[in-house]
Amino acid sequence: MIKSLFTTGPLTRSQFRWFYLARTISLIGSGMTPVALAFAVLHARHGQQLLGYILAAELLPNVLMVLIGGSVGDRYRRDRLIQLASWGSGFSQACIAAVVLTGTNSYWIFPLAIFNGVLGALTSPAIRGIVPELVDHEDINQANALVNTSRSAGRIVGPAVAGILVSTVGGGWGIAFDALSFFIAGAFMVRVQIPSHPRSPGNSLIHQMREGWAYFRCLRWIWPISGAWAVMNAVQMGAWQVLGPIIAERTFGAAGWGLTLSVKAIGLLIGSVMMLRFQFSRPLRDGMVAAAAVGIPMVVLGQGLALPYLMVAAIAAGIGSTMSTIAWDTSLQQGIPKDRLSRVMAFDELGSYVVIPLGEILSVPVADQFGLRTVETWGGLIFIAAALVPLSLGLIRQMTMADIRTLAQDQEDVITR
Numbered sequence: 001m002i003k004s005l006f007t008t009g010p011l012t013r014s015q016f017r018w019f020y021l022a023r024t025i026s027l028i029g030s031g032m033t034p035v036a037l038a039f040a041v042l043h044a045r046h047g048q049q050l051l052g053y054i055l056a057a058e059l060l061p062n063v064l065m066v067l068i069g070g071s072v073g074d075r076y077r078r079d080r081l082i083q084l085a086s087w088g089s090g091f092s093q094a095c096i097a098a099v100v101l102t103g104t105n106s107y108w109i110f111p112l113a114i115f116n117g118v119l120g121a122l123t124s125p126a127i128r129g130i131v132p133e134l135v136d137h138e139d140i141n142q143a144n145a146l147v148n149t150s151r152s153a154g155r156i157v158g159p160a161v162a163g164i165l166v167s168t169v170g171g172g173w174g175i176a177f178d179a180l181s182f183f184i185a186g187a188f189m190v191r192v193q194i195p196s197h198p199r200s201p202g203n204s205l206i207h208q209m210r211e212g213w214a215y216f217r218c219l220r221w222i223w224p225i226s227g228a229w230a231v232m233n234a235v236q237m238g239a240w241q242v243l244g245p246i247i248a249e250r251t252f253g254a255a256g257w258g259l260t261l262s263v264k265a266i267g268l269l270i271g272s273v274m275m276l277r278f279q280f281s282r283p284l285r286d287g288m289v290a291a292a293a294v295g296i297p298m299v300v301l302g303q304g305l306a307l308p309y310l311m312v313a314a315i316a317a318g319i320g321s322t323m324s325t326i327a328w329d330t331s332l333q334q335g336i337p338k339d340r341l342s343r344v345m346a347f348d349e350l351g352s353y354v355v356i357p358l359g360e361i362l363s364v365p366v367a368d369q370f371g372l373r374t375v376e377t378w379g380g381l382i383f384i385a386a387a388l389v390p391l392s393l394g395l396i397r398q399m400t401m402a403d404i405r406t407l408a409q410d411q412e413d414v415i416t417r
Contacts, residue, residue, distance in 0.1 A: 010143035014067060015192050016134040019079075020143075022188035024125075026149040029181025031158020033093070035165060036174030037100075039221035054113050061117030063353045066124065070346020071208040074339055075124035078133065083189035086122040090182030092116050093175055100172035115152030124349060125342035132333045132341065135195045140332045145275035156262070212343025221284060221335075221399060221407065224343065224390040225328065226351045231386040232291070234355040238363030239298050239379025246364075247372055252307045260297075263311045267318020274319070275326045283404075285394045287327030292387035298380025300374045335404035358384050 010016045037054075073081065085205035099108050135143045137245045162174040216222060280286035295315040336344050367375045390396045399407075 010139040010146065011137040011231060013135055013139075015145060015194070016131075017192040018188050019082075019130065019134055020150070021084065022082070022144055022185040023147055024154075025181045025188070026089075026185040027151050028158055028190045029154075029178035031154035031156075032162035032165070032174040033178045034159070034161040034162075036171035036178075037096070054109055057110050057113040058120070058406035059353070059356075061114055062124070063350070065118060065121035066346050066349050066353065067209050067343075068205060068210075069122040070125040070212055070343035072122055072204045072213070073129050073342025073346070074208060074212070075140055077194060077206070078126040078130040079192040079194045081123050082130065083186050083192075084185035086117045086182045086189060088119050089116060090179045090186065092119075093182060095177035097172050097176035097179055100175060101170070125346040128335070128345045129327060129341040130194070131329075131336070132338055136193070137334055140333050141279045141326065142276055144326045144329050147271050148326055149269065149272035149276070150410070152265060152272050152318075154324060156269065167303075191234075204398045205207045208343060212340060213347060215336075215340050216344050216347045217307040219335075219344075219407070220224070220393075221404065222332075222348070222394055224396060225284065225288065226348045228288070228390050229291075229348075229387050230351040230355045231290075232294070232383050233352050234359030235379050235383045235386070236294065236298075237356045238359030238384075239376050242363040243367055243372060243376050243379070244298075244301060246367075247301055247376060250372075251304070255340075260307070260310055260314045264297075264318040267315035268322045269318075270315070271319035271322035272326070275323055279330075279401075280323075280327050282398065282400055283327040283331045284399050285391060287324040287331070288387050288390055288396070290320040290327070291324035293317050294378040295387065297376055297381030300380075300382060302375075302377030304373060311353060331404055334401055344389050356380040366371035377417060 011020070092115050096109055096112050098104070099106065099112075110372050131140055131147075161177075162171070165171065165174040165177075216226075243258055248260075294317045297310060297317050300310050300313045332345060332348070333341065363375070
């Protein structure tokens with residue numbers, strides 16, 4: 001299989017190869033930063049409170065500016081946006097590493113975290129939208145699977161390497177490696193060349209955002225799934241990310257929780273590798289069925305089943321998560337015109353981001369009222385139900401990839417008349 005990847009498919013295209021190398025090296029570096037930064041900040045004065053504020057400082061610009069990022073991604077060359085963002089992220093991470101390594105006041109990390117968040121918001125839709133410009137339509141699914149394979153590998157390798165660096169030479173060097181990875185990624189992106197986007201009359205950013213919203217709203221196969229993911233992400237971040245460690249600390253301990261997260265990352269990798277050779281016949285239906293598996297570990301955890309059962313459920317969740325992500329991105333990339341793709345994906349991302357703080361804030365008070373395990377169990381059940389609700393629509397259940405392309409083209413014809 002490995003040999004065939006280099007003789008057929010997206011890796012035969014030099015443009016995609018350079019992009020893939022750039023994403024792989026930056027994803028591995030980024031996989032190190034959460035662990036390295038967390039322990040570096042926690043060692044500072046008032047570190048526990050400071051860490052939460054720093055993470056929020058990076059997330060907030062994503063919520064506020066992702067729609068602008070979608071318009072920018074459709075307005076300018078995506079390859080150059082990614083290149084400039086890589087170098088900008090390398091600079092900011094190098095500055096954060098310098099703050100940590102020199103023992104400078106950790107509050108200097110705040111403006112750098114905000115800068116990182118702005119860069120992420122401005123370029124995330126461009127990164128998701130560039131694949132159709134680098135490969136043929138029939139190779140988009142495999143190209144997404146390759147990128148997700150690197151992302152999954154980065155989540156496995158990055159934290160492990162960061163942990164070693166933290167325990168030996170300090171977290172600052174892990175952040176420094178991330179900075180280096182961004183500079184290398186920027187250098188690789190120089191080799192990626194795609195055509196400039198044509199400008200349309202009156203294409204201000206506000207006009208483009210309105211146009212993107214109109215297109216997003218009119219495509220009936222997009223918004224039900226985006227709405228479902230808004231609920232699913234809020235539940236997952238609250239029940240799994242916040243309540244999960246609390247339950248683990250009171251039962252099988254931090255080591256067991258870390259092991260569970262590790263095997264889930266392995267599941268992500270397995271799912272990515274599977275999608276290199278497999279494509280859903282009905283990507284919307286099959287993708288949401290796969291996504292429902294993410295709720296299973298919450299139910300297992302809430303029911304107090306033994307750690308081995310939780311680990312098996314976590315692997316299944318990892319496989320389902322990455323398969324659904326690849327199916328969804330491939331559907332958008334094949335069903336949305338390139339000149340609107342980043343804006344549509346920006347609205348999709350906004351829906352994913354905007355409700356997350358609500359889930360994080362409400363999870364503990366609700367658990368105090370009804371009990372940790374009860375809320376965890378119901379969180380998993382609500383997640384599964386939200387994933388399956390869009391299947392009540394015949395359009396979602398029945399659409400093939402060819403149907404998605406046809407409906408998108410019909411909508412484009414209506415808009416351009």
